[in-house]
Amino acid sequence: MIVEKTSYKLKEWLEDKLSTRLTPLLDSLNLISGFSIENDNNEYYTSREFLNQVKESYKFKNTKFLTSNLNSKLRTTKGLPIEAREKFLNVISDFIDENTQFKKHFCQTTGAMIYPKNGYMGWHNNSKTGWRLYCTYCAEEAKSYFRYEDGDGRLVDSEERQGWNFRLFFIRDNLTPLWHSIYTESERVALGTYLGRDLAKIQDIIGDKQ
Amino acid sequence: MHIIFPGMYRAINTDTFSTAESNVGSQIKTLGDLSQYDNCLAVPDGFDINSEFTMENLQAIINSEETPATIKRMCTYSENQPLIDFAEYSSSQFLKIFNRSRSPYSCAQSFHKMNFYAPDTFVGLEDLAHFKNAWIYNIVWASSDDFDVVFHEIDNNSIKTVTLNPGFNHYLYKLPSGGNTLYQGKKCASYAFEWRFVLGYDVCYYICQNIRGQRL
Numbered sequence: 001m002i003v004e005k006t007s008y009k010l011k012e013w014l015e016d017k018l019s020t021r022l023t024p025l026l027d028s029l030n031l032i033s034g035f036s037i038e039n040d041n042n043e044y045y046t047s048r049e050f051l052n053q054v055k056e057s058y059k060f061k062n063t064k065f066l067t068s069n070l071n072s073k074l075r076t077t078k079g080l081p082i083e084a085r086e087k088f089l090n091v092i093s094d095f096i097d098e099n100t101q102f103k104k105h106f107c108q109t110t111g112a113m114i115y116p117k118n119g120y121m122g123w124h125n126n127s128k129t130g131w132r133l134y135c136t137y138c139a140e141e142a143k144s145y146f147r148y149e150d151g152d153g154r155l156v157d158s159e160e161r162q163g164w165n166f167r168l169f170f171i172r173d174n175l176t177p178l179w180h181s182i183y184t185e186s187e188r189v190a191l192g193t194y195l196g197r198d199l200a201k202i203q204d205i206i207g208d209k210q
Numbered sequence: 211m212h213i214i215f216p217g218m219y220r221a222i223n224t225d226t227f228s229t230a231e232s233n234v235g236s237q238i239k240t241l242g243d244l245s246q247y248d249n250c251l252a253v254p255d256g257f258d259i260n261s262e263f264t265m266e267n268l269q270a271i272i273n274s275e276e277t278p279a280t281i282k283r284m285c286t287y288s289e290n291q292p293l294i295d296f297a298e299y300s301s302s303q304f305l306k307i308f309n310r311s312r313s314p315y316s317c318a319q320s321f322h323k324m325n326f327y328a329p330d331t332f333v334g335l336e337d338l339a340h341f342k343n344a345w346i347y348n349i350v351w352a353s354s355d356d357f358d359v360v361f362h363e364i365d366n367n368s369i370k371t372v373t374l375n376p377g378f379n380h381y382l383y384k385l386p387s388g389g390n391t392l393y394q395g396k397k398c399a400s401y402a403f404e405w406r407f408v409l410g411y412d413v414c415y416y417i418c419q420n421i422r423g424q425r426l
Binding site: 002 | 250267
């Protein structure tokens with residue numbers, strides 16, 4: 001199986017549909033609370049220089065930057081309460097069940113967290129191989145991006161706007177990681193959902209590359 | 211007192227499993243061409259699977275301050291109904307034996323979901339630290355004679371590779387306690403299914419009397 005190292009949008013009309021469902025839930029949970037940290041060169045953790053350090057360390061089985069699940073140890077996030085995770089998963093997995101060939105019960109939350117203003121997550125890959133639907137909410141219009149390294153070794157910024165942002169990408173096995181990182185100057189909610197491996201099952205929702 | 215070396219042991223008295231093996235074997239035939247279930251990403255150009263099983267690599271793992279990621283290339287079948295059904299059926303066939311109160315295997319405590327291997331799938335050297343001190347019983351059905359179990363024999367300080375036979379294979383091992391480790395991995399060049407059972411923690415006498423055969 002060959003899967004490109006890239007990120008895709010949701011089809012536009014589906015973005016509207018999912019936003020409409022997630023917004024009331026987000027509002028009811030009161031998750032946006034002015035969470036902020038100092039900006040002490042925080043964007044460094046999404047830089048090429050840091051990526052090279054992470055790669056070198058990973059190559060030699062060093063665990064300075066990555067956990068055994070290839071999550072980043074360099075992060076400023078806080079996990080969402082379990083109740084919030086479950087409610088979001090319920091909405092997202094209903095959406096997946098209705099619009100793709102993946103089943104609701106296969107969907108799993110792989111991350112549900114809040115980033116502070118000036119927050120980041122350093123370069124990492126994650127571990128569960130397969131498609132992710134990644135839903136993020138930026139509280140304000142500010143610099144915020146998902147940065148990944150494509151198949152040609154270029155760094156690509158998938159920028160985010162105020163409100164909901166959606167993308168689909170494939171987490172690869174750790175032979176050929178999809179290295180990615182996040183930086184945001186807006187308080188930001190991030191919800192990662194594992195869908196499965198089969199590209200054919202999400203053909204109806206997959207939009208343009210971003 | 212039985213001496214237990216850090217490594218793999220052949221299982222004896224596997225006739226107990228012959229009916230289950232026959233039933234599971236028949237089901238494997240009904241799955242058809244197993245290549246249709248291979249959903250792994252392509253192996254990157256120039257990647258050498260064997261490089262994951264070297265002493266140099268093992269030393270890097272040992273030297274790391276925490277547990278590093280296990281390098282692996284594996285299929286999943288959570289979206290594939292025939293394999294989901296097969297996993298359930300085959301596991302239940304074997305568990306019947308492990309769950310018999312009068313069976314030598316009745317000490318089994320837990321079971322791990324079936325693994326499916328396709329060509330060039332592998333699990334790099336890893337330490338199953340969460341099962342320290344437990345005996346593990348493995349059953350592997352291999353389509354060909356190219357499924358390798360690779361492990362570190364601390365007493366010989368070497369990486370040992372045991373190639374399983376086509377058909378069903380049974381082997382077991384004890385994960386060391388304390389700060390000791392038994393690093394192990396697997397690689398497959400064709401197709402295989404694997405079932406793993408945790409036999410128990412304080413059952414050495416029982417296992418050495420009834421199940422454990424020669425060191426592989």
